[in-house]
Amino acid sequence: xxxxxxxxxxxxxxxxxxxxxxxxxxxxxxxxxxxxxxxxxxxxxxxxxxxxxxxxxxxxxxxxxxxxxxxxxxxxxxxxxxxxxxxxxxxxxxxxxxxxxxxxxxxxxxxxxxxxxxxxxxxxxxxxxxxxxxxxxxxxxxxxxxxxxxxxxxxxxxxxxxxxxxxxxxxxxxxxxxxxxxxxxxxxxxxxxxxxxxxxxxxxxxxxxxxxxxxxxxxxxxxxxxxxxxxxxxxxxxxxxxxxxxxxxxxxxxxxxxxxxxxxxxxxxxxxxxxxxxxxxxxxxxxxxxxxxxxxxxxxxxxxxxxxxxxxxxxxxxxxxxxxxxxxxxxxxxxxxxxxxxxxxxxxxxxxxxxxxxxxxxxxxxxxxxxxxxxxxxxxxxxxxxxxxxxxxxxxxxxxxxxxxxxxxxxxxxxxxxxxxxxxxxxxxxxxxxxxxxxxxxxxxxxxxxxxxxxxxxxxxxxxxxxxxxxxxxxxxxxxxxxxxxxxxxxxxxxxxxxxxxxxxxxxxxxxxxxxxxxxxxxxxxxxxxxxxxxxxxxxxxxxxxxxxxxxxxxxxxxxxxxxxxxxxxxxxxxxxxxxxxxxxxxxxxxxxxxxxxxxxxxxxxxxxxxxxxxxxxxxxxxxxxxxxxxxxxxxxxxxxxxxxxxxxxxxxxxxxxxxxxxxxxxxxxxxxxxxxxxxxxxxxxxxxxxxxxxxxxxxxxx
Numbered sequence: 001x002x003x004x005x006x007x008x009x010x011x012x013x014x015x016x017x018x019x020x021x022x023x024x025x026x027x028x029x030x031x032x033x034x035x036x037x038x039x040x041x042x043x044x045x046x047x048x049x050x051x052x053x054x055x056x057x058x059x060x061x062x063x064x065x066x067x068x069x070x071x072x073x074x075x076x077x078x079x080x081x082x083x084x085x086x087x088x089x090x091x092x093x094x095x096x097x098x099x100x101x102x103x104x105x106x107x108x109x110x111x112x113x114x115x116x117x118x119x120x121x122x123x124x125x126x127x128x129x130x131x132x133x134x135x136x137x138x139x140x141x142x143x144x145x146x147x148x149x150x151x152x153x154x155x156x157x158x159x160x161x162x163x164x165x166x167x168x169x170x171x172x173x174x175x176x177x178x179x180x181x182x183x184x185x186x187x188x189x190x191x192x193x194x195x196x197x198x199x200x201x202x203x204x205x206x207x208x209x210x211x212x213x214x215x216x217x218x219x220x221x222x223x224x225x226x227x228x229x230x231x232x233x234x235x236x237x238x239x240x241x242x243x244x245x246x247x248x249x250x251x252x253x254x255x256x257x258x259x260x261x262x263x264x265x266x267x268x269x270x271x272x273x274x275x276x277x278x279x280x281x282x283x284x285x286x287x288x289x290x291x292x293x294x295x296x297x298x299x300x301x302x303x304x305x306x307x308x309x310x311x312x313x314x315x316x317x318x319x320x321x322x323x324x325x326x327x328x329x330x331x332x333x334x335x336x337x338x339x340x341x342x343x344x345x346x347x348x349x350x351x352x353x354x355x356x357x358x359x360x361x362x363x364x365x366x367x368x369x370x371x372x373x374x375x376x377x378x379x380x381x382x383x384x385x386x387x388x389x390x391x392x393x394x395x396x397x398x399x400x401x402x403x404x405x406x407x408x409x410x411x412x413x414x415x416x417x418x419x420x421x422x423x424x425x426x427x428x429x430x431x432x433x434x435x436x437x438x439x440x441x442x443x444x445x446x447x448x449x450x451x452x453x454x455x456x457x458x459x460x461x462x463x464x465x466x467x468x469x470x471x472x473x474x475x476x477x478x479x480x481x482x483x484x485x486x487x488x489x490x491x492x493x494x495x496x497x498x499x500x501x502x503x504x505x506x507x508x509x510x511x512x513x514x515x516x517x518x519x520x521x522x523x524x525x526x527x528x529x530x531x532x533x534x535x536x537x538x539x540x541x542x543x544x545x546x547x548x549x550x551x552x553x554x555x556x557x558x559x560x561x562x563x564x565x566x567x568x569x570x571x572x573x574x575x576x577x578x579x580x581x582x583x584x585x586x587x588x589x590x591x592x593x594x595x596x597x598x599x600x601x602x603x604x605x606x607x608x609x610x611x612x613x614x615x616x617x618x619x620x621x622x623x624x625x626x627x628x629x630x631x632x633x634x635x636x637x638x639x640x641x642x643x644x645x646x647x648x649x650x651x652x653x654x655x656x657x658x659x660x661x662x663x664x665x666x667x668x669x670x671x672x673x674x675x676x677x678x679x680x681x682x683x684x685x686x687x688x689x690x691x692x693x694x695x696x697x698x699x700x701x702x703x
Contacts, residue, residue: 147188147192150184150187150188151185151188153184154181154184154185154187154188155181155185156181157178157180157181157184158178158180158181158182158184158185160181161178161180161181182233184233186233186234186237186264187233187236187237228282231268231282231283231286232286234261234264234265234268234286234290235286235289235290235293238257238261238290238293238294239293241257241260242254242257242293242294242296242297245257245297245301246297246300246301249301249302249303250301250303251301251302251303251305251306251309252303252305254297254301254303254305254306254309255305255306255308255309255312257297258294258309258312258313259312261290261294262312262316265283265287265290268283269283269287269323274327275326275327275328276327276328276330277324277327277328277329277335277336278329278333278335280327281335281339284320284324284339285339287320288339288342288343288346291313291317291342291343291346292342292346294313295313295346295349295350298310298313298350298353299353307354310350310353310354311354313350314347314350314351314354317343317346317347317350318347320343321340321343321344321347321373324336324339324340324343325373325376325377325380328380328381329380329381329382329387329388330381330382330383333384333386333387334386334387334390335387336382336387336388336390336391337386337387337388337389337390337391337394338387338390340373340377340391340394341390341391341394344369344370344373344394344395344398345394345398347369348366348369348398348402351365351366359405359406360406360408360409362402362405362406363402363403363404363405363406363409364409366398366399366401366402366403366405367399367402367403367409367417370395370396370398370399370402371395371399371421373391373395374391374392374395374396374399374425374434375425377391377392377395378392378425378429378431378434379429389432389433392431392433392434392437393433393437396422396433396434396437399418400414400418400441403417403418407450410448411448411450411451411452412455414441414445414448415445415459415460415462415463416459418438418441419438419441419442419445419463420438420462420463420466422434422435422437422438422441423435423438423463423466423467423470424466424470426438427470427474427477430477432479432482435482436482436485438463438467439467439482439485439486439489442460442463442489442493443489443492443493445459445460445493446460446489446492446493446496446497447496453497456497457497457498460493460497464486464490464493467486467490468483468486468532471483471486471536472532472536475536475537478535478536478537480535480542484546487524487527487546487547487550488546488550490523491520491523491524491550494516494519494520494523495516495517495520496516498512498515498516498519498520499512499513499515499516502515502516510566510570511570513561514561514566514570514573514574517554517557517558517561517574517577518573518574518577520554521554521557521558521577521578521580521581522577522580524547524550524551524554524581525551525580525581525584527547528544528547528551528584528585529584533547547585548585551581551584551585554578554581555578555581555582555605555609558574558577558578558581558582559578559608559609559612561574561578562574562575562578562612562613562616563612563615563616565616571616575613575616578609579609582605582606582609586602586606587642589601589602590602590642590644590646590647597646598644598646599635599639599644599645599646599647599648599649599650600646600649600650602647602650603631603635603647603650603651603654604650606631607628607631607654610627610628610631611624611628614627621661625658625661626658628654628657628658628661629654629655629658629659631651631654632650632651632652632654632655632658633651633655634651635647635648635650635651635654636648636651636652636655639651
């Protein structure tokens, strides 16, 4: 009876281990197929129902046995179970207890390094040692001995790994050993053709085909360690092969290396291919490294065959870009954007080698590739958009650099080919990357040299009008931040480009600066006080911090330009424009911030403006003092009418400062009549201030 129970317990233990292994395999097999996932759920439900039915049967049978067996037998069975538990091996006890001395994360890291990374590091060292052995070391060996030794070592690693994998398919050490053997065979084949010249290209391709079949057979392991080791072997082989070709300047050998790489890389890619990009990430990372190596070889090697090799690399990169666009990126994150950007950068660089000195063809092809990829990437579905945004931003930069190569396109094609299309696409697809990219290019376009100023002004106004029209037409996409960006960029554009445009039409050198200042200032004023300063959804006035900062810059610029010494109508236009800029936000500040600082700020800025204007007309000191006195009275009157106490306080302070200035600074006995009149007028004004306060006080008492 005890033997039967022991056999049953051992069998159930093995069954539990197999079931646990099955669950781990199903967890590792990540897939988005709905039917497969539903099949998993049905399988687990059947397992649970079966185990529940078995548990019920077991309980019923145990209760029947307990009822039929004597008490002595039950007691002996209980004592037997207790004895078995007391003599369990200590190893099992220690396995059941948690290891409190080492955190779980640390044990997992140790496991990863010890079981996986060490195998990869070992394979890299062995790959390098094979190449050094064949090319540099053992000078007493002839080429045949070296080549035989490399093959013996390669097949030794491969044979031992395959032999051990038959016994334990999940052992990472055996998988690493097998991957090392596969990569070593790959390097040995490359050395035999390119360095030892033991056989020709046709034989090499046949052997590569056999190697590829073997890789397809071994890739059923679906293990990432095997993939990494195999890819590392290809990278090391490509690097050493390129160095060898560069050193000998052999274009034909480099072409053979390209074909060699296309076959080996294609085998790894298709064997492990998955529609989800994240599952192909290992291959794409190594592939990007290989493309960089091959591009360096294309630049260094000279010869007739290099042109064919460059075209093959170009087509191969284009193929991988197309496969990325075909795949899914739901789980890709930023990796998709980075890898695609590297691929496209290499594609453009190799395209530059193919097109040569024909900059126009290079610019057009680069622009079309980037535009097509931008639209394709934007339309792809993903759980988060960081990877897509990185890719789109990279395409924007590449397209701009591509057009910048050709002067005609960079001067006349930026707005119609880049700024306007990206602006409209940004609103059509509600993509912030396109929107802000168009504004960055618009700002760069404003300062670009060698452009017809009239054309720049016309196209720039077209961009600005289109941007504001799209903002208020697409209210569901409204963003105050983007509108502020458009506002700032348009203001800068008008301030800079208007000068050149007017200068081409007018002979007066002062007119362009005045027109540019007036147009930019009026643009900001219209934005502040019109419907453009309101939220298009709620209709409420926006906070307007950006408007106020720009308006402050306009006020400072106006004060500076008043002292420039413009004559006649230009001087008057500057004064009127500056005065409007000073007035546009004064009431709003007093209404919204009715405290001691708002009134002082408003009164002080108008005082400074008045003094600057009078100084520009070379007014004498007492005239400035009287004007300040008049301004003080106006401040007091407006303060009473609008109930701005802070402005009234400023008016009183300004009146006292004006009186002090008249008495202590402006007394000049050379012009007695003028001084007498100024003091008389100031005295009358003081009476006016006193009269105003008395009338207001009586009205308040009466009310």
